[in-house]
Amino acid sequence: GAGVSQSPSNKVTEKGKDVELRCDPISGHTALYWYRQSLGQGLEFLIYFQGNSAPDKSGLPSDRFSAERTGGSVSTLTIQRTQQEDSAVYLCASSLKTWGNEKLFFGSGTQLSVL
Amino acid sequence: DAKTTQPTSMDCAEGRAANLPCNHSTISGNEYVYWYRQIHSQGPQYIIHGLKNNETNEMASLIITEDRKSSTLILPHATLRDTAVYYCIVSGYSGGGADGLTFGKGTHLIIQP
Numbered sequence: 411g412a413g414v415s416q417s418p419s420n421k422v423t424e425k426g427k428d429v430e431l432r433c434d435p436i437s438g439h440t441a442l443y444w445y446r447q448s449l450g451q452g453l454e455f456l457i458y459f460q461g462n463s464a465p466d467k468s469g470l471p472s473d474r475f476s477a478e479r480t481g482g483s484v485s486t487l488t489i490q491r492t493q494q495e496d497s498a499v500y501l502c503a504s505s506l507k508t509w510g511n512e513k514l515f516f517g518s519g520t521q522l523s524v525l
Numbered sequence: 526d527a528k529t530t531q532p533t534s535m536d537c538a539e540g541r542a543a544n545l546p547c548n549h550s551t552i553s554g555n556e557y558v559y560w561y562r563q564i565h566s567q568g569p570q571y572i573i574h575g576l577k578n579n580e581t582n583e584m585a586s587l588i589i590t591e592d593r594k595s596s597t598l599i600l601p602h603a604t605l606r607d608t609a610v611y612y613c614i615v616s617g618y619s620g621g622g623a624d625g626l627t628f629g630k631g632t633h634l635i636i637q638p
Binding site: 455501514518 | 569571610628
């Protein structure tokens, strides 16, 4: 069956440009997460969507980062005026949010390189 | 403050059982213990989770101490493909907000041929 799909798999951009990263979650999954992983580091939580509730943006590192989830399905993470420190793998995950059953299914990520 | 403590790295011989420890002394009553792993250049993969009883699935076994302050993930017959970073996470679902999973540094398990 289809898993979490992320696109593009690789993105190279110049400092100061805007980028959009896309995530297609597993159909029916109500929760969607964005994480960031810098080289050799652990996963850093960015933002969380659950159903129609307002997203939890507590992990976004700056106001250059924003995300939306249209129709409770596809999500787009936008980084404006990219900086070199934004270079990382951006991972999306989705889950069927039920009590004690937080199995996250991750995509393969988008490798972002800011030159 | 980190909710879990894991060794930075471990080695295990191929074919032997790999036992990965995790301390979570501040775990609360409604928090589950989850294990994920991340193979190089891939997204994390769910392995197993439990509340207080031991659990087993096709991938691994999870042993949780009676006081729930620590747990052990057991890979019964490790293969070279099990080389990965293993994350132990505690998390509970309170019904609102990002109760999602906070990933620490994990344990880098290296399976030796």
